[in-house]
Amino acid sequence: MTKLTDLTLAEARDLLRAKEISARELALDHLAAIEAANEALNAYVLVTPEKALVMAEASDARLARGEGGALEGIPLGVKDLFCTKGVRTTACSHILDGFTPTYESTVTANLWAQGAVMLGKLNNDEFAMGSSNETSYYGPVVSPWQRKGSNAKLVPGGSSGGSSAAVAARLCMGATGTDTGGSIRQPAALTGTVGIKPTYGRCSRWGIVAFASSLDQAGPFARTVNDAAILLGVMASHDPKDTTSVDLPVPDYEAAVGRGVKGLTIGIPKEYRIPGMPKEIEALWQKGVAWLKEAGAEIKEVSLPHTKYALPSYYIVAPAEASSNLARYDGVRYGLREPGSDVISMYENTRRAGFGAEVKRRILIGTYVLSAGYYDAYYLKAQKVRTLIKRDFERAFGHVDAILTPTTPGPAFALGEKSGDPVEMYLNDIFTVTVNMAGLPGMSVPAGLSSEGTPLGLQLIGRPFDEETLFRTARVIEEAAGPMMKPNDWWSKAA
Helix, strand or coil: CCCHHHCCHHHHHHHHHCCCCCHHHHHHHHHHHHHHHHHHHCCEEEECHHHHHHHHHHHHHHHHCCCCCCCCCCEEEEECCECECCECCCCCCHHHCCCCCCCCCHHHHHHHHCCCEEEEEECCCHHHCCCCCCCCCCCCCCCCCCCCCCCCCECCCCCCHHHHHHHHCCCCCCEEEEECCCCCHHHHHHHCCEEEECCCCCCCCCCECCCCCCCCEEEEEECCHHHHHHHHHHHCCCCCCCCCCCCCCCCCHHHHHHHCCCCCEEEEEHHHCCCCCCHHHHHHHHHHHHHHHHCCCEEEEECCHHHHHHHHHHHHHHHHHHHHHHHHCCCCCCCCCCCCCCHHHHHHHHHHHHCCHHHHHHHHHHHHHHCCCCHHHHHHHHHHHHHHHHHHHHHHCCCCCEEEEECCCCCCCECCCCCCCHHHHHHHHCCCHHHHHHCCCEEEEEEEECCCCCEEEEEEEECCCCHHHHHHHHHHHHHHHCCCCCCCCHHHHHC
């Protein structure tokens, strides 16, 4: 029989309903896998075995009664940005040391209401600021993937690197992530997992530690397109506690997965052919085009002329919102408190000790662009560019149903390889930030391996609230690319 940790979420769901396996067995197998791998991968910053077993036993009792929700007994990991009632939540920052929320985020509450089991909290870049999961206070996450003939430690992408690594390494059946400029799609591409950032407003942001409120959106990681559809169907909801949450019915995403692409028109944006793009990324993109054509889609070139301004505009808007959001961390109400001679020095000492270098950099950039004399020159201009980017997409979607691009400009790099150069690091988001700036749904689907033997992904971008088309199209790519290989579990050999 297949190892329980190798089952897809859909397979496990069906076996649980048929009472061929128990939720307790499933949880125990995943907890054992975490114990074997986490020292090497550092994907979890907190494992909750007692909570997992209590939740699993409650699931088994419901299943025995013929009851049970859409995710009954399914073990999941939670990015440490989601507040979990009674379970430490730090956004992987020293400044939130020991913070234990007295409330549950709406997204995780939706998952537990449908019977999902919590295995623990997953590592991420501090306050979700990073593209490689190297800025976490708890140390970097190591990808379960390795280059051919090398044991160099690779990044799992960021900021949701713990989520992508845990799903790829079979340390959970799915995971929550957040995406502000690519933080679900980029790590999904680098680890051979499926990640979707739904339309802004599709999932509630209530109870998620804020980075940039007009850009942040929650979404799932899974190992198959179908599993991602199941998870998003539960995570998405209208929430009166979040004024940006949209009151629209949540479609049956799982039903959309098998519909195919016949009759759809897929756009290829000419501006995404950036100078110096590796040949293998261009070749992968062309392969994706061929797969969709073969499956009956029409391919059409589209123009998104303001793409070149997206990255600089994003790195004005996001830090500006971050500097405002992170002002609340002052050592007064919760988390870290460093003593000082008066209240001002206590604030200063706490923030100096509590924030890491990347977070400080973004707070400083954000404060600068919002300051008197610079607000009009930078922030206001960036918001105007954002409107133009949105308009580009609206025009393109007048002719096409979805847009296909690469997810990342290259495969996973080694720890420390780019972290010394912030600009080089920010360029990893070049294909993903436009989606957040326009509030659109975007999805990364595994499409093959690089010449180094590590995963590469293709990105699909859709119309607002049309995630169904993304699931349809992603399934075609998934089928054409074939099943993603499992990473070689080198960590068990290292033990």
